[in-house]
Amino acid sequence: MGFMNIGIGGFVLSVAAGVMFWGIAQAEPLPQRWVSAGGSISEWVVELGGESKLVGVDTTSQHPAALRELPSIGYQRQLAAEGILALKPDLLLGSDEMGPPPVLAQLQAAGVDIERVSVSPQLPALQANLQRIGQLLGDTKGAQSVFDAYQQRLQRQQQWVSQAQAHEAAPTVLLLLGHSGGSPMAGGVDTSADWLIKQAGGINLASHQGYKALSSEALVGLDPQVIVIADRSLEGEQAKQALLKQNPGLAATRAARHGRLIGLDPTLLVGGLGPRLPDGLAALSAAFYPESQPLTADAKLTP
Amino acid sequence: MNLVVKPRPLLIALGVLLLCAFSLSLALGPVSLSLADTAKALLNLLGFPVAGAEQAQLIIEQIRMPRSLLGAAVGCVLALCGVAMQGLFRNPLADPGLVGVSSGAALGAAVAIVGGAMLGGIPAAISPYLLSVCAFAGGLLVTAMVYRLGRRDGVTHVGTMLLAGIALTALAGAAIGLFTYLADDATLRTLTFWNLGSLNGASYPRLWPLLVVTLGVGLWLPRRASALNALLLGESEARHLGIEVERVKRELVLCTALGVGAAVAAAGMIGFIGLVVPHLVRLLAGPDHRLLLPASALAGASLLLFADLLARLVLAPAELPIGIVTALIGAPFFLYLLLRGRA
Known part of the structure; x- marks a missing residue:
């Protein structure tokens, strides 16, 4: 705790110093x-x-x-x-x-x-947002460089996916919400779930609009190769085994038999393009293409 | 009931209580204003210009005043309609929801919220009005159907009406369920919050329709106090006493549909006021509607204002939906009444 306080305090101080500097530089x-x-x-x-x-x-x-x-x-x-x-x-x-x-x-x-x-998941919208926040903070240059780095990471992500697809076939995927109690909801077309799956290089099997409950039978029928479960509590092998025990339909899918259930932080699904998205996408695509070398945050764009 | 208080002291005490509730509602809030600033702002509001305290002026005039007026009007009209329904059904467990007005309004709101979102978004400027209009119309429509179903050969059967109300409430519940299924996450949350009620965001333009309806219902129902008293004896007895029973029933249902419809349209669903307040007042005032009606109106307004104070202060700067507060106070009190009656 003490370390954290010092850490945050130091951060606050340095930000305050930065703010003072910009306050001098700008009249408004x-x-x-x-x-x-x-x-x-x-x-x-x-x-x-x-x-x-x-x-x-x-x-x-x-x-x-x-x-x-x-x-x-x-x-x-x-x-x-x-x-x-x-x-x-x-x-x-x-x-x-x-x-x-x-x-x-x-x-x-x-x-x-x-x-x-705007919270639309489009890079131009994000750029405008960051510019505006940067203006309000008095640091448009900083905002621009943060945006450039972000854009580059998403580009590297796409490049990585197309390279991986040269060696491995794209997996079929379902993204499920709320596994506990009742039937899980699968993310269909026009959802952020669909967008995430595509960006990570998967094929979304759900063809309905929005998030809809999926019966166990439908789950078995679709038989996805990978299942992404948007739940933070799904960490560790034990949690996954307990989940499979509760949902026989889920356990019968290829994804479960081959141990390809992936937990995803559900907050990545809301609010458009957030700063944690590139890491989340890299983790997803690493699970989608297990034989490719995972993408790291500091990887360079290959020409 | 031997707890009966004399009419005049009771009305005076309840009037003072309402005055206290209203003043507290103006004086307290998440923004703490000094007593001097509050006094200045109030003087300004009453037409005596005093300089200074612009911030206090703005908060009291534009935020707390419309909110307090809304709370008082909603509490008053819900309690009055509760008395009317308990009188009409000759049952102390009746609440305004029995004739379908609440479920109809909820259905109207679901249509407005979910339907609006599915049609690609109604402009933000008109969507609150659309929601209010739909809720009001839904309440009126379902109540009209319940009333129509209860009528046979020119006579309204209260028992049939009660059952029709239950059936249509279930039907409206199914339709709301369907809309809930179709809704996306954001509209679902809007719908949920609406169902818990809130006096948040009250503004004068949206307040006037409710004030007019409240005034109308508040002036009309007391004129039917002796008819309600006669109805307590039973319908045929009331008829023998020279009461036009059918007309009174129609008026009571209409008043409830208009009053509860307008209250729900302005503030969402707020439970338990219409059920508990008449009960509470009956304990103090006895069953005479000539006293019960005005006393319930005063008590309902005060109780809702106090509940709203809790709603906005407990979690400040966030705010609790007021329906949670009224249910938290109302449900245990109702249980207490039940157990007390048994002993």
Whole structure:
């Protein structure tokens, strides 16, 4: 604990020093007290060095863990005007999902700047978001370089997948949500699950729209080669064996027989392109193509 | 019941209680304002311009005042409709949901929330209004069907109406379930929160329709107090006493549909007020509707304001849905009443 405190304290100090430097360089006053609503948005704020400015976050902001210590303003679609005003923020940063509209109007009338950024999983949208957050932090250059590095990692990811596909066939995949109790929900087309599977080089077997419950029989019928389970608790062999015992349908699939059940942090499925996404994709694709050398964070683009 | 209090002291005490609840609701919130600032803001609000305290002024005028008015109106109208329903069904367990108005409103809301999202998103500016209108219309529609099903040969059978209400509530539940199945994660959460009710985000433009309905119901129902008293004896006895029973029934159902419909449309589903408040007041005031109606209106408004204070203060800066608070207070109290009656 002590080490962590020192670590965070040092980080805060260095960010504060950076902020002071930029404050001198720029004439326009920057917002100093931020409230952020939206998991990946808060994560990006921290990633761009704005953690010390956050005075409150919503319930979806769970990463990094230090954010959970901040006052919670509740769920991003059900914000309460007075609760947020009590934090005396200069800025409320959130996504298009933030609401309800009357509360946002009240906050604006009380002099809180409201910034909405897009959560669509598109690189141009992400670039615009990071530019905006960078401007508000007074560090557009830093934001640009973070974006460039991110874009490169996603490019390397795609390159890696096409190289791997030259040696191994793409596996068929299902991504399941909520395995505990009842039938699991499979991510179909037009979901972030589908997008993740494709980016990691898999073939999504679910052809329905959105997330729908899948019966055991349908699961056996589809017989995926790999099953991704969006649940943080699914770590270690024991948890997997217990899961298979509860779900005979799941145990009968090729994925289970060949030990290809993969746990995935479910927060990667919400909020668009987050900073932890490249690592998550690399881990997924390493499991999809076990015979290829896994992609590491510092791998270089091969020409 | 030997706990009966004299009418005038009771009404005065409840009036003072409501005044306290309303003042506290204006004075307290997650933003702590000094007493001086609060006083200045209130003076400004009453038309005596005082300089300073702009922040307090804004919070009290634009956030706490509409919210308190909404809470008072919702509590008042729910309690009044609860009295009307318990009188109509001659059953102390009746609540306004019995005639299908709540489930109808919930269905309307589900159509607006899920349907709106499936049609590719209604513009954010009009979606709250659409939700309110759909909830109100749904409540009215289902209540009209329940009333129609209860009528045979020009006579409304209260027992049939009760069963029809149960059946249509189940049917509406099935339809809501279907919408829940079709909803994506985000709309599902919106729907869930709506079902728990909230006074959050109250604003004057959305407040007026409810205030008008509350005023109408609050003025109309007390005029039917003696008819409700007569109904306590039974329908044929009431008829012999010269009450136009069919007309009174129609009016009670209409008042409930309008009142609860408007309350639910403005604040979502808020349970237990309509059930518990008339009970509580009956303990103090006895069964005479001439006292029961105004006393319940005052008590309902006060109770909802106190519940809302808890809802916004307990988890500040986040906020608890008020339906959770009213159920947490209401359900144990209801159990207490049941056990007390048995002893």
